[in-house]
Amino acid sequence: MAFESLSDKLQNVFKNLRGKGRLSEADVKASLKEVKMALLEADVSFKVVKQFIKSVEERAIGADVMNSLTPGQQVVKIVHEELISLMGSETTELKLKNPSDVTVLMMMGLQGAGKTTTAAKLAGKLKSKGRKVLLVACDVYRPAAIKQLQVNGEKQGVEVFTMGENQKPVNIAKGAYEYARKNNFNVVILDTAGRLHVDEDMMEELQQIKENLHVDQALLTVDAMTGQDAVNVATVFNDKIGIDGVILTKLDGDTRGGAALSVKAVTGKPILYIGMGEKLSDLEQFYPDRMASRILGMGDVLTLIEKA
Amino acid sequence: AKTRANIAAGIDSIFSGYSAIDDDFYEEIEEILIMGDIGINATNAILEDLKQKVKEQHIKDPSQCKELLINSIREQMRVGEVAYRFEQEKSVVLVIGVNGVGKTTSVGKLAGKLKDQGKKVILAAADTFRAAAGEQLTEWANRAGVEIIGGSEGADPASVVYDAVCAAKARHADVLLCDTAGRLHNKKNLMEELRKINRIIDREYPDAFRETLVVLDGTTGQNALEQARQFKEVCDITGIILTKLDGTAKGGIAVAIQSELGIPVKYIGVGESIEDLQKFDADEFVNALFHQESND
Ligand SMILES: Nc1nc2c(ncn2[C@@H]2O[C@H](COP(=O)(O)OP(=O)(O)OP(=O)(O)O)[C@@H](O)[C@H]2O)c(=O)[nH]1
Ligand SMILES: Nc1nc2c(ncn2[C@@H]2O[C@H](COP(=O)(O)OP(=O)(O)OP(=O)(O)O)[C@@H](O)[C@H]2O)c(=O)[nH]1
Ligand SMILES: [Mg+2]
Ligand SMILES: [Mg+2]
Numbered sequence: 022m023a024f025e026s027l028s029d030k031l032q033n034v035f036k037n038l039r040g041k042g043r044l045s046e047a048d049v050k051a052s053l054k055e056v057k058m059a060l061l062e063a064d065v066s067f068k069v070v071k072q073f074i075k076s077v078e079e080r081a082i083g084a085d086v087m088n089s090l091t092p093g094q095q096v097v098k099i100v101h102e103e104l105i106s107l108m109g110s111e112t113t114e115l116k117l118k119n120p121s122d123v124t125v126l127m128m129m130g131l132q133g134a135g136k137t138t139t140a141a142k143l144a145g146k147l148k149s150k151g152r153k154v155l156l157v158a159c160d161v162y163r164p165a166a167i168k169q170l171q172v173n174g175e176k177q178g179v180e181v182f183t184m185g186e187n188q189k190p191v192n193i194a195k196g197a198y199e200y201a202r203k204n205n206f207n208v209v210i211l212d213t214a215g216r217l218h219v220d221e222d223m224m225e226e227l228q229q230i231k232e233n234l235h236v237d238q239a240l241l242t243v244d245a246m247t248g249q250d251a252v253n254v255a256t257v258f259n260d261k262i263g264i265d266g267v268i269l270t271k272l273d274g275d276t277r278g279g280a281a282l283s284v285k286a287v288t289g290k291p292i293l294y295i296g297m298g299e300k301l302s303d304l305e306q307f308y309p310d311r312m313a314s315r316i317l318g319m320g321d322v323l324t325l326i327e328k329a
Numbered sequence: 330a331k332t333r334a335n336i337a338a339g340i341d342s343i344f345s346g347y348s349a350i351d352d353d354f355y356e357e358i359e360e361i362l363i364m365g366d367i368g369i370n371a372t373n374a375i376l377e378d379l380k381q382k383v384k385e386q387h388i389k390d391p392s393q394c395k396e397l398l399i400n401s402i403r404e405q406m407r408v409g410e411v412a413y414r415f416e417q418e419k420s421v422v423l424v425i426g427v428n429g430v431g432k433t434t435s436v437g438k439l440a441g442k443l444k445d446q447g448k449k450v451i452l453a454a455a456d457t458f459r460a461a462a463g464e465q466l467t468e469w470a471n472r473a474g475v476e477i478i479g480g481s482e483g484a485d486p487a488s489v490v491y492d493a494v495c496a497a498k499a500r501h502a503d504v505l506l507c508d509t510a511g512r513l514h515n516k517k518n519l520m521e522e523l524r525k526i527n528r529i530i531d532r533e534y535p536d537a538f539r540e541t542l543v544v545l546d547g548t549t550g551q552n553a554l555e556q557a558r559q560f561k562e563v564c565d566i567t568g569i570i571l572t573k574l575d576g577t578a579k580g581g582i583a584v585a586i587q588s589e590l591g592i593p594v595k596y597i598g599v600g601e602s603i604e605d606l607q608k609f610d611a612d613e614f615v616n617a618l619f620h621q622e623s624n625d
Contacts, residue, residue, distance in 0.1 A: 250579075
C-alpha cells in the first residue's frame, strides 16, 4: 500500500538528515519532496500542492526543531499544522434557520456522487434533532430517481414531495416550498439531478432554482475518490451557483481523499459532513485534523509527533 | 474518430511555448500528465522514457518530442489485442464496480448496442440492495427493448443471477448482462458475494463465454488503481468501462491501470443517453489528455 511506502520513504529522509537546532533549507527541501509526492498520490490538485508546498517551505526554513523530533519530523509537523489550517481549523455546523421558519437546502453535484443518499441521510439526522423535514424529488432525468428518493424517504420516515417527471425542477422546488409552508415543515431538502459542471443548460437549471427560491444552503456533494478534476468541478459550481457547504461521500473506502483539500482550497467553503457508508445512518461530522492525517497518509509518523 | 494529425495538434498547443528541452519543459509535461490523473508512478515512467530517448537520439527541439511522448504513453498502455468476443458468442457479462460509477447505465447502454446488432439480450437485476436499483434497470431494459430478470429488494443477488442464467439458457439468449450492486473494494463480505455470483455462473452455465467488466468513474483519481486491483483479486476481469469522460476529467488513471495490471479499457461512457457508449480508442484518449480548456 502507498501508506507504508510513504512512511518508509520518510524514515529514509529522516535518517539522512542530521543536526538539530534550526531547519536548514536542505532538510526542508528533502522532506517536502516526499510530502509533495504524498499529496499528489492522495489526489490533491497539482496546483494546490504547488502553492501549499511553497508556503510550507517559507515557514519551515529556519524554524526551530523541537528536542524530541528529528528535522524531518519537524517539517511534517509544520505540514500537518498547515494542512489543518487550510482544511478549516474547526468543525462547522450546518446552518439552519429558526424552527419557525423554513430552511431550504439544495443538494448538487456530479452524477453518482451520492446526493440522493446523502439527502436522505441528512433528513434523518435533522429529523432526530426535532426538525420536520420534507424531501423533494427535483431529479426528473435519472431513471427511477424519484422512486429511489421515495424508498429512502420511507426508510427515514420522512415525507417525499414529488410532481412526477414532467415538471421543470424549478417548479417542483417552488411547489414544495409552498407545500412546506402550508404544512409546517421547517426544513426542505431539494434532491437535484447529477450534472456536469460544463453542462450549461443543467447548470442554468440550478441557477433558476436559486433565483426563484430562497436557498439557504447549497450543498456540493463530492465523491471522496475524485481526482484532479475536483478543482474544476468545485470552482465552476462555486462561481455559477455558489456553494455554502460541502459533503464528502464514500470515505468508508480506502481513498486518501485529497479532493477534500482541493475543494476547500479553491472555494474556501467548509466541509460539513462525510459519508461513511451506504446505510442511511452513515453520515458523520467532518473533522479537519483527521482528514489532514488521512490525506498525508502518515498516521504513525503523526502519532510520534503528537507525543512530542 | 480522430486522426494522428489531431493528436499532434493537441500536443503542439502545449509545446509551442518552448524553444529548448529544459527543466521547465519537462515540468510542464509532468504537470499535464498529473493533472490528467495519470499518477506519479506512470508519469515518472513516461518522463524517464522520454528523457532517455531524447538523450539517445540527440534531440534538441521540443517539437520533436511530440511523437516520442505519444509513443511513450501508448507504450505504457499496451496490453495486446483487445477482444470483444463476447459480442459474438453465447456469453455472460458481469458488470462490477464501486458505488455510483455508472454500472447500471453502462449495462443499459450495452444492451442497446447488442440489441442493435440483432442479439437477444437478457438483463439480470442483481443489485437488490440499492433503493430502486431494479426500477432503474427496468427503465433501461425498456429503452433498449430487452428482457429483464429481477429480484425484490433484499433478495440474494446470487439467486437472481441463478434465475437469470436459467432464463438465458431456456430462452436461448445470446448475451446475459448482469448488473450488480455498487461495492467498495475494501468491503470483504461484499467482495465475497461476487465470488459466489461467479461460482453460480461457472456451475450453471459452464459453456458460456465469460466477460467481466469493471466500471471505473473517469473522474476518480488514484484510488481507481486500487479498485481495479482488488476486483481483479476476486474476479477474472477482462476489461474496463471508463465512464463520465464527457466532462473535464481525463481518466488518466486508465494509463496506470493498463500499465500495471494489464487490463484493457474496452469502452468509454460519454454521456447519459443510451448511445453514449463507445469502444475505447487509444489515440483519441491520448489526445484528450493534452486537451486543455481554453479558459485555463
Ligand atoms: N460506500 C458508500 N456508498 C455511498 C455513500 N454515499 C452514497 N453511496 C452510494 O453511491 C451510489 C450513488 O449514490 P446516489 O445517492 O444515487 O448518488 P447521486 O449523486 O444521487 O446520483 P445521481 O442522482 O445519479 O447523480 C449509491 O450506490 C449509494 O449507495 C457513502 O458514503 N459510502
Ligand atoms: N455524464 C455522464 N454520466 C454518466 C455516465 N455513465 C453514468 N452516468 C450517470 O452516473 C450516475 C450513476 O450511474 P449508475 O448507472 O446509476 O451507477 P451505478 O454504478 O449503477 O451506481 P450504484 O448501483 O448506485 O453503485 C447516473 O446519474 C448516470 O446517469 C457517463 O458516461 N457520463
Ligand atoms: Mg440522485
Ligand atoms: Mg447501479
